[in-house]
Amino acid sequence: MASVPSLASTVQQRLADALSAALRETGPAAPSPRPAGWGDPMLRRSDRADFQANGILALAKKLKGNPRELAAKVVEAIGPNDELKEIEVSGPGFLNITLTDEAIVKTLAARAADDRLGVPYAENAGTTVVDYAQPNVAKEMHVGHLRSAVIGDAMVQILEFTGEKVIRRHHIGDWGTQYGMLIQFLIEHPHELDHEGVEEVTGEEAMSSLNRIYKASRALFDSDEAFKDRARNRVVDLQAGDPETRAHWQRFVDESKIYFYSVFDKLDMEIHDADIVGESGYNDMLDETCRLLEESGVAVRSEGALCVFFDDVKGPDGNPTPLIVKKSNGGYGYAATDLSAIRDRVQNLKANTLIYVVDARQSLHFKMVFETARRAGWLNDDVKAVQLAFGTVLGKDGKPFKTREGATVRLVDLLDEAVERATAVVREKAEKVGLTEEEIVENGRYVGIGAVKYADLSTSAARDYKFDLDQMVSLNGDTSVYLQYAYARIQSILRKAGAVKPAAHPELELASAERALGLHLDQFGEVLSEVASSHEPHKLAAYLYQLASHLTTFYDQCQVLSADNPPELVENRLFLCDLTGRTLHQGMALLGIRTPERL
Numbered sequence: 001m002a003s004v005p006s007l008a009s010t011v012q013q014r015l016a017d018a019l020s021a022a023l024r025e026t027g028p029a030a031p032s033p034r035p036a037g038w039g040d041p042m043l044r045r046s047d048r049a050d051f052q053a054n055g056i057l058a059l060a061k062k063l064k065g066n067p068r069e070l071a072a073k074v075v076e077a078i079g080p081n082d083e084l085k086e087i088e089v090s091g092p093g094f095l096n097i098t099l100t101d102e103a104i105v106k107t108l109a110a111r112a113a114d115d116r117l118g119v120p121y122a123e124n125a126g127t128t129v130v131d132y133a134q135p136n137v138a139k140e141m142h143v144g145h146l147r148s149a150v151i152g153d154a155m156v157q158i159l160e161f162t163g164e165k166v167i168r169r170h171h172i173g174d175w176g177t178q179y180g181m182l183i184q185f186l187i188e189h190p191h192e193l194d195h196e197g198v199e200e201v202t203g204e205e206a207m208s209s210l211n212r213i214y215k216a217s218r219a220l221f222d223s224d225e226a227f228k229d230r231a232r233n234r235v236v237d238l239q240a241g242d243p244e245t246r247a248h249w250q251r252f253v254d255e256s257k258i259y260f261y262s263v264f265d266k267l268d269m270e271i272h273d274a275d276i277v278g279e280s281g282y283n284d285m286l287d288e289t290c291r292l293l294e295e296s297g298v299a300v301r302s303e304g305a306l307c308v309f310f311d312d313v314k315g316p317d318g319n320p321t322p323l324i325v326k327k328s329n330g331g332y333g334y335a336a337t338d339l340s341a342i343r344d345r346v347q348n349l350k351a352n353t354l355i356y357v358v359d360a361r362q363s364l365h366f367k368m369v370f371e372t373a374r375r376a377g378w379l380n381d382d383v384k385a386v387q388l389a390f391g392t393v394l395g396k397d398g399k400p401f402k403t404r405e406g407a408t409v410r411l412v413d414l415l416d417e418a419v420e421r422a423t424a425v426v427r428e429k430a431e432k433v434g435l436t437e438e439e440i441v442e443n444g445r446y447v448g449i450g451a452v453k454y455a456d457l458s459t460s461a462a463r464d465y466k467f468d469l470d471q472m473v474s475l476n477g478d479t480s481v482y483l484q485y486a487y488a489r490i491q492s493i494l495r496k497a498g499a500v501k502p503a504a505h506p507e508l509e510l511a512s513a514e515r516a517l518g519l520h521l522d523q524f525g526e527v528l529s530e531v532a533s534s535h536e537p538h539k540l541a542a543y544l545y546q547l548a549s550h551l552t553t554f555y556d557q558c559q560v561l562s563a564d565n566p567p568e569l570v571e572n573r574l575f576l577c578d579l580t581g582r583t584l585h586q587g588m589a590l591l592g593i594r595t596p597e598r599l
């Protein structure tokens with residue numbers, strides 16, 4: 001395989017380049033400024049040939065010329081090109097294009113020889129801060145936190161893979177007035193967070209202590225005026241940095257982290273302590289942020305509060321709804337923290353892009369925060385700030401997901417149930433595959449967690465989706481299990497092949513299912529770079545699902561290990577299997593989903 005020349009781009013890209021060069025040579029020069037799409041051959045996969053180019057028709061229409069004539073000239077201008085098998089003008093002025101089998105296999109072979117599967121690094125990589133997986137201290141995690149974590153983790157991995165420098169920020173909710181109540185309670189009941197005789201506190205235990213304290217302190221706060229006063233004074237102490245108060249606050253944060261880490265671990269997701277920079281981390285900047293906003297006139301005093309106004313943001317009564325950066329009682333809100341975080345991320349972390357993976361219900365907040373930061377000069381045209389807004393998780397009834405009693409569903413319960421169902425699915429086939437009990441348990445976890453992640457990642461983030469475990473662990477359809485089985489099946493074939501190893505044979509003629517699979521494999525890098533810039537991980541999920549579907553058709557139509565096949569054919573088909581497997585494995589890993597070797 002080492003003798004295969006390294007081909008930097010995809011075969012589709014080279015074809016598109018050759019066509020647009022020919023278009024530029026034949027058609028008139030592009031007017032300035034160049035209209036969008038000028039000279040784009042608009043290549044599409046086609047059933048009749050490998051590709052159809054529709055761009056000439058569009059160009060001829062713009063020029064009011066004869067599209068078939070222009071098409072014929074383009075064909076002539078392409079000249080000799082040994083990757084092209086056939087190119088013909090068809091219909092009103094399309095080009096039907098078939099590549100040589102050799103061009104396809106050689107391109108794939110070059111990809112296979114590379115650890116990165118030929119995926120290029122982004123040309124102008126920069127620094128992106130991704131704000132995701134941001135649960136709140138002393139509170140149970142729910143499905144909304146799941147979405148942020150899953151989508152954010154996929155974005156982080158995809159961006160890193162394409163060469164971007166990524167800084168993760170878990171903007172946890174660890175600040176605010178409710179800590180006055182919690183801390184005061186803990187000071188008055190100092191043993192409530194002790195875990196007597198317990199060597200290692202589990203996430204469940206940590207959460208149940210926190211829940212208990214939360215409920216008890218809330219009840220006191222609501223019923224006991226004197227406690228309420230003490231709790232309010234405690235907030236002042238906390239903000240002033242009183243050491244005893246801070247120490248108790250820290251106990252809540254530490255206890256919550258035990259719980260967060262246990263959930264992230266269940267989710268099979270790596271979170272690092274250094275990346276947890278909660279709301280409290282910006283506390284020292286709040287004063288200055290507000291002062292700068294007021295001095296520059298971006299924020300003004302209104303009814304005692306410091307506010308930023310927007311022409312296009314009005315409440316239902318028609319009055320403007322401002323962004324409140326400092327309340328009339330002197331307290332800072334969520335917005336002041338996010339504005340300070342922008343300053344930190346742009347000025348100190350030198351980010352070019354800020355991505356916030358946050359519920360769509362916070363879209364107005366981010367719109368106002370970004371606009372305020374632009375007015376203040378903290379965001380300029382060189383910095384892109386986007387909210388990767390996600391929709392709501394719905395129950396089977398199409399309403400926001402709740403328990404039968406109407407409470408929010410605990411994330412851990414959902415994950416446990418997914419794993420349980422998946423384990424049952426794995427167990428059904430386990431005997432046939434020869435899995436040990438240990439493997440069943442491990443695969444059950446990978447399949448269950450994969451199912452939950454994939455269901456989230458396979459619909460566009462902006463859309464709501466129904467949390468339906470039956471559908472998620474189904475073996476048929478657009479599910480992670482289907483993809484995981486596709487991968488495991490490839491591995492089983494490769495094992496069965498024994499001493500016969502995958503090897504590319506560009507001289508062989510390809511069957512149509514092989515071409516379709518090969519041309520789809522060719523697109524991996526392009527899909528990744530598109531996903532990295534559009535922030536749409538569902539497009540990677542869709543690509544992988546199509547890949548598995550092409551593989552299924554290929555199996556149906558092309559025997560891999562048949563005794564009737566000449567050895568080169570077996571090797572070449574194993575080569576296609578192997579590259580498909582590696583692509584599935586890499587793509588799924590970027591989505592945070594494991595692909596067991598045997599399933």
Ligand code: ARG
Nearest residue numbers: 131134135136171172173358
């Ligand atoms: N902790 C918040 C929540 O649970 C999400 C934080 C989002 N990030 C941010 N920078 N505001 O809703």
